[in-house]
Amino acid sequence: MSKPIFVINGPNLNLLGAREPEVYGAQTLADIEALCVEAAQALDHVIVFVQSNIEGELVDFIQQAGREGAAIVINPAAYTHTSVAIHDALKSVDVPSVEIHLSQPAKRESFRRRSYVAEAVHGTISGFGADSYVLGLQAVSNLL
Numbered sequence: 001m002s003k004p005i006f007v008i009n010g011p012n013l014n015l016l017g018a019r020e021p022e023v024y025g026a027q028t029l030a031d032i033e034a035l036c037v038e039a040a041q042a043l044d045h046v047i048v049f050v051q052s053n054i055e056g057e058l059v060d061f062i063q064q065a066g067r068e069g070a071a072i073v074i075n076p077a078a079y080t081h082t083s084v085a086i087h088d089a090l091k092s093v094d095v096p097s098v099e100i101h102l103s104q105p106a107k108r109e110s111f112r113r114r115s116y117v118a119e120a121v122h123g124t125i126s127g128f129g130a131d132s133y134v135l136g137l138q139a140v141s142n143l144l
């Protein structure tokens, strides 16, 4: 069995469905997990799907993915725009990673235009709602 792709979710994404649905859509994180399981199956991969509101736990998940995973798809949520720790963690692991966002941060408040993560990943997919996760899985699968 090949190693799993880690799908890592940052703060407040546990509230998807109820949180600003006009920005992030009506699907819950559990709906998105089911979508990812299905998309990964079609690509012949398995996934580990995790979420935390805590920056250090996200760093731990990235390190775990470096040891046990094949690749990373990460929505760092608000930590995208602040976290040197997540940037460093992604640079420390030897597996390909893709940053994804439900919304298109470039079209929103100016503080969302800076991504500390973009410099540490292979590429970024944003603005496609839940499909950003599916596109992220396809992108990272092509890198394997």
Ligand code: DQA
Pocket: 011, 012, 013, 075, 076, 077, 078, 079, 080, 100, 101, 102, 103, 104, 105, 112
């Ligand atoms: C987000 C965009 C971020 O700016 C925001 O802080 C989030 C979600 C997205 O998926 O669109 O929490 O990462």
